[in-house]
Amino acid sequence: MIATTYSELKQKIAFSLTLFVSNLSHDHEPLNSLKEFYKDQINSPRRFEQIDTLGKLLKILEIRDVLSEDNIEPLKEMARRTNNSSDLLRTITDYELRNNQHDYHHYYPENITLEKKMGHTFNNRNTLDNSLTQKEYRIYETIKEQIGSYWCILGRKLQIRECTIDEINKANDDLYMKASKIMDLYKVKADRQNWFIILCHALDNAKREDLTKKIQDIMMMNI
Structure with missing residues (x-):
């Protein structure tokens, strides 16, 4: 199984949500709903009004440090709002498990003694x-x-x-x-x-x- 990077994970979520939106009669309903959900974190009426794509929303959440490589809670929220949520949540879980595994081994190189651990x-x-x-x-x-x-x-x-x-x-x-x-x-x-x-x-x-x-x-x- 090929590991999913943070960038790839964002692209998968964005693509799935965009595809989901394109099949709805109210084109921007999920995006508007997400904007409202993160309105306090966006914390700027001007920024709020400027967000008209999912990519812009992801960018401002990263700027506000709400979304990052180590905190992907917003991606989970977005995944839950698609018609492919089960597969996306599985991909997210796989990313988290691999990321935690990587952090653990990076933190404890093999030459560190048990006493230090x-x-x-x-x-x-x-x-x-x-x-x-x-x-x-x-x-x-x-x-x-x-x-x-x-x-x-x-x-x-x-x-x-x-x-x-x-x-x-x-x-x-x-x-x-x-x-x-x-x-x-x-x-x-x-x-x-x-x-x-x-x-x-x-x-x-x-x-x-x-x-x-x-x-x-x-x-x-x-x-």
Whole structure:
């Protein structure tokens, strides 16, 4: 999978929203809605009136430091307003995961000792690590609680062996426990960089797009 840069991410969102607008009878309705949404951040009546394209809105949000490579919340908001929100939010999530992964490894070169990592520098990264862990926990729990009888289909889509799925089915009566076993197996084998994207694809292929949307919403939360 090719990593999406910040510039490419902006272009994808802008193109999708522009395409969405072109199919509406009220051409500027989503843009006007977004302008109103960010009116306080724009903080200038003259600038507000001058914004007549999505590109201009993105530019002023960057000038106001509301949008940046490290803060893409406005892109999420724009993605939610398109008819292709699921795919765009997945792309955004992939960007965030890759960006966080890059920051982490850049911050800790391999020649830094464990003692230094355990010191003050390491503590500055705890917020990032704890946030991702909490999100992972909520994502896995949501799937366990709501996947229901689709647990075995999800297991297959996650490349869990059929014999293992049969063993889980025989050893457990409760659907939550069956789903828990599947998710525990996935957590062990999952690629740390792409685990969320793979999980979303598996849910989609298991015909549980509703759960895909729910875990995407969790991944977007500031927790």
